[in-house]
Amino acid sequence: MTPENGARAGLNLDDLVAIDVHVHVHADQHGHMALDDELSAAASKYFKGDPYDPTVPDIAADYRAQKMAAVIFTVDAEAATGQPTLSNEEIADLAAAHPDVLIPFGSIDPARGVAGIRAARRLVEEHGVRGFKFHPSFQNFLPNDPSVYPLYAEIESLGVPALFHTGQTGIGAGLPGGRGIKLRYSDPMLIDDVAADFPGLTIIMAHPSVPWQDAAISVATHKANVYIDLSGWSPKYFPPQLVHAISRQLKHKVLFGSDYPLLRPERWIRDFETLDVKPDVRPLVMKENAVRALGLDRA
DSSP states (O other), rough: OOOOTTTSSSOOOOOOSSEEEEEEBBBBSSOSSOOOHHHHHHHHHTTTTTOOOOOHHOOOOHHHHHHHEEEOOOOOOHHHHHHOOOOHHHHHHHHHHHHHHHEOOOOOGGGGHHHHHHHHHHHHHOOOOOEEEEEEHHTTTTTTTTHHHHHHHHHHHTTTTEEESSSOSSTTSSSSSGOOOOOOGGHHHHHHHHHHHHTTEEEEESSOOOTTHHHHHHHHOTTTEEEEESSSSSSGGSSSHHHHHHHTTTTEEEOOOOOBSSSSSHHHHHHHHOOEEEEEEHHHHIIIIIHTTTTOOOO
């Protein structure tokens, strides 16, 4: 496959105004959806938006038009939900056709065991995957469970980051029992164990970690290998202690993320501009911190 007209041989960091580190692929090229109808409808209601399920080429076009790059991924939760996962390989191979704007991450359900560990290496070495996404509540696992550690060790050895959902989730929100999804699995203090046990693993904690925001700030402050992405919430709803920390102890540790397509980057940026964030910190959040966290300065 070749890039669309206007695409470059790879990321040109100087030309990008931002890097969105949290972009979901909801639909593949064959009409298969990442979420079943009930979960998709509940998530759209939670985010107060109409369903929008772009394919990888659609995502590339959206971000190219805004001169942004996007980290894209699905979430492999097939063991917990029964919903067949989108193909990591297909997402990565489609992203390779748009290297000027797309950075592919994979997703491995820890329930896959040894097969998942081998898949992680294949995805990096053969498909150009640049990191891995985990959603402990949706995938139904405790991040600090020792049974998952061999997978983390493999990712650490591959030199790519791991991005973990933390805090509240819109998936299952408002449904009876939240469709069985357990919020406590996304407590950032569980990620603290992983960060301590794998100091060579770059970890990105996704989202304002409501109701554990203070814990997330502490983990990111204490652990040099831990970052926070600011996706999933309009910045106007950020907890005040997070807004305070962005310009201070976390100014080199926070990353722009939207949670596209449920929350679009243009809305996130518009609301972020209203926050009391120091002018010299804004470019760090929007791009420069992500360059370091994702290892793009070593690419």
